[in-house]
Amino acid sequence: MIKVHDLKKAYVMGDITVRALDGVSFEVAPNDFVAIMGSSGSGKSTLLNLLGCLDTPSGGSYILRGHEVSTMNDDRLARIRNKEIGFVFQTFNLLPRSSALDNVALPLIYSRISRDERNKRAGKMLQMVGLGDRMDHRPSEMSGGQRQRVAVARALINDPAIILADEPTGNLDSTTSKEIMDLFVNLHRRGNTVVMVTHEEEIAAYCHRVIRMRDGKIMTDERRPIEEVSA
Amino acid sequence: MIEWYQDLLQAIDELANQKLRTLLTLLGMIFGVGAVIAMLSVGEGAEREALQIIDTMGLRNILVKSKPTPDDMLAEIREESMGLNLQDLEAARDTLPFLTGYTALKRVRIYSQFSQFGKSDAQVLGVSPTHFDMANLEVAGGRPLTQLDAAGYAQNCVIGPRTAHDLFGNRDPIGGMVKVNHLWFTVVGVLADNRTEQTEFEGVKLQSNRNKIFVPIETALKRFQFKTMEEELDEFHIQLAEGVDSNRAAQTLSRLLTTRHRGVDDFELVVPEALLEQHRKTQNIFNIVMSAIAGISLLVGGIGIMNIMLANVLERTREIGIRRAIGATQKDIQRLFLIEAFAISFFGGLLGILLGFLIARVIAAYSGWATAWSSTAVVLSVGVCAAIGLVFGIYPAMKAARLDPIEALRHD
Numbered sequence: 001m002i003k004v005h006d007l008k009k010a011y012v013m014g015d016i017t018v019r020a021l022d023g024v025s026f027e028v029a030p031n032d033f034v035a036i037m038g039s040s041g042s043g044k045s046t047l048l049n050l051l052g053c054l055d056t057p058s059g060g061s062y063i064l065r066g067h068e069v070s071t072m073n074d075d076r077l078a079r080i081r082n083k084e085i086g087f088v089f090q091t092f093n094l095l096p097r098s099s100a101l102d103n104v105a106l107p108l109i110y111s112r113i114s115r116d117e118r119n120k121r122a123g124k125m126l127q128m129v130g131l132g133d134r135m136d137h138r139p140s141e142m143s144g145g146q147r148q149r150v151a152v153a154r155a156l157i158n159d160p161a162i163i164l165a166d167e168p169t170g171n172l173d174s175t176t177s178k179e180i181m182d183l184f185v186n187l188h189r190r191g192n193t194v195v196m197v198t199h200e201e202e203i204a205a206y207c208h209r210v211i212r213m214r215d216g217k218i219m220t221d222e223r224r225p226i227e228e229v230s231a
Numbered sequence: 232m233i234e235w236y237q238d239l240l241q242a243i244d245e246l247a248n249q250k251l252r253t254l255l256t257l258l259g260m261i262f263g264v265g266a267v268i269a270m271l272s273v274g275e276g277a278e279r280e281a282l283q284i285i286d287t288m289g290l291r292n293i294l295v296k297s298k299p300t301p302d303d304m305l306a307e308i309r310e311e312s313m314g315l316n317l318q319d320l321e322a323a324r325d326t327l328p329f330l331t332g333y334t335a336l337k338r339v340r341i342y343s344q345f346s347q348f349g350k351s352d353a354q355v356l357g358v359s360p361t362h363f364d365m366a367n368l369e370v371a372g373g374r375p376l377t378q379l380d381a382a383g384y385a386q387n388c389v390i391g392p393r394t395a396h397d398l399f400g401n402r403d404p405i406g407g408m409v410k411v412n413h414l415w416f417t418v419v420g421v422l423a424d425n426r427t428e429q430t431e432f433e434g435v436k437l438q439s440n441r442n443k444i445f446v447p448i449e450t451a452l453k454r455f456q457f458k459t460m461e462e463e464l465d466e467f468h469i470q471l472a473e474g475v476d477s478n479r480a481a482q483t484l485s486r487l488l489t490t491r492h493r494g495v496d497d498f499e500l501v502v503p504e505a506l507l508e509q510h511r512k513t514q515n516i517f518n519i520v521m522s523a524i525a526g527i528s529l530l531v532g533g534i535g536i537m538n539i540m541l542a543n544v545l546e547r548t549r550e551i552g553i554r555r556a557i558g559a560t561q562k563d564i565q566r567l568f569l570i571e572a573f574a575i576s577f578f579g580g581l582l583g584i585l586l587g588f589l590i591a592r593v594i595a596a597y598s599g600w601a602t603a604w605s606s607t608a609v610v611l612s613v614g615v616c617a618a619i620g621l622v623f624g625i626y627p628a629m630k631a632a633r634l635d636p637i638e639a640l641r642h643d
Contacts, residue, residue: 049637054555054556054636074561075560075561078555078561078563079558079560081555081556081557082557083558093549093552095553097248106554107557107558109237110557110560110563115237154557158558
């Protein structure tokens with residue numbers, strides 16, 4: 001699914017070059033459920049941005065579903081983001097003035113899909129995340145957990161190759177966090193591939209693979225049998 | 232096309248969400264376009280009125296008018312020049328090959344005029360029968376004066392609409408009798424009402440035909456009393472053949488008359504075509520000045536749009552980041568904002584057109600200037616508005632499109 005080899009990202013800040021990512025290599029197989037952990041400045045966010053095609057690497061290669069992504073132009077990256085990647089953010093990142101349905105349907109606009117089809121698919125997706133009765137609600141009329149469910153539904157709408165979550169429970173209380181993590185576990189069971197950035201061990205405990213990073217490098221990459229995963 | 236339509240709906244939504252801001256931005260466009268439309272309506276109105284005035288003089292005509300001579304010098308002057316007279320007209324007719332028609336005019340001094348039903352203060356004019364055609368005077372009822380009236384020194388007259396009202400009230404004036412000084416005249420025709428109320432055009436005094444009594448000039452010269460040494464004619468008009476340069480014809484005519492009047496400066500020439508040209512020159516200056524003002528208002532409106540769109544981009548930075556993250560290309564983002572700018576300027580333009588016509592109406596009501604609807608103005612304004620929306624919208628839209636998605640997502 002994902003093959004990353006010697007991926008590098010450097011920022012120039014005045015006279016100093018910051019190596020945010022310093023030669024990272026790993027693979028993500030279909031239906032993997034990966035947590036990327038590390039303190040702030042470890043390069044985990046940079047890695048997630050690169051995996052999410054929001055940024056281009058300074059060196060190395062990134063192959064997503066057989067396509068070399070690292071050399072693509074902006075338009076093709078946008079297309080990859082639209083079709084192959086589903087983002088879930090810590091701060092939900094929903095459009096505040098749009099209904100839940102419109103928020104979920106938004107990626108389909110950029111897939112050039114007709115309005116009727118968009119609404120049909122977004123409706124189904126909202127039902128799947130358990131918000132079938134909240135379709136017309138705006139984000140401000142929903143709880144944090146509900147907002148994150150809308151965001152997950154939006155991430156899933158285009159049936160992406162991989163779901164990238166950046167601290168998806170960071171803004172939620174522990175009860176709601178558990179609900180959201182259960183949702184991710186469910187997605188994983190249904191065959192989705194999930195890569196999640198987190199600094200909380202309890203959250204990482206849901207995943208069956210944990211990659212720990214420090215100073216732009218991978219320190220450890222542990223796999224656990226799925227049976228051990230707490231649920 | 233679907234995307235444009237979608238984006239337009241989104242833009243309208245967005246604008247409806249920011250009512251006050253949208254309204255303020257719209258106002259800039261509304262006043263800009265309103266100014267343009269009002270200006271062009273006034274200009275168009277002035278143009279039409281000018282054409283109407285010129286029409287009453289006759290575009291192909293040259294008017295020769297006698298200048299008043301001071302009484303104390305009259306005897307002296309008359310030794311050189313007899314003033315404007317019928318022989319002048321005949322000489323012009325015989326020597327100028329490009330002349331296709333002519334009419335002579337003489338004002339009659341009035342001490343009383345009345346009918347069985349009322350009194351009038353109308354001016355009495357002796358004219359040639361050709362006058363009606365040459366001055367584009369339309370007869371609303373009855374008939375104009377004819378060669379037969381002229382040849383027979385007929386005591387028939389054609390009267391203006393106001394005169395008809397003064398003399399006959401609401402009765403049919405045709406066939407009615409009017410006593411002018413000591414003579415009775417039969418009304419054979421009434422003129423149509425021409426709406427021009429202007430009393431001056433490019434420095435030439437105009438006289439409305441509403442309150443006039445036209446009699447055959449032959450009758451006027453023969454039957455009425457004139458002062459001793461008074462010039463025989465007050466005016467004569469000649470009509471030029473098609474394609475003759477009226478300015479050059481006027482020069483030739485002027486030389487002829489100057490010779491005949493032995494250099495005495497007792498007449499003047501009015502060339503309607505030259506007047507029209509002169510009017511158009513003044514009108515052009517007016518148009519240029521007004522266009523500049525209107526252009527500046529539109530510019531200000533456009534800058535307002537740019538300002539608001541920049542604020543809009545800043546405010547929606549995070550939204551831009553979200554859209555980019557879920558697959559919007561730079562072009563998608565650019566189009567989203569461009570359409571919004573376009574929508575503001577377009578709707579502003581439409582409302583501005585309404586305001587412009589309202590202003591034109593108000594100007595017309597208070598100043599008495601003619602204003603006229605001009606479809607060119609409408610098409611022009613809508614086009615200019617759309618262009619302004621695109622021109623001033625493109626920079627903010629490009630700015631939005633070029634935002635770094637990661638930065639945009641981090642934006643609060």
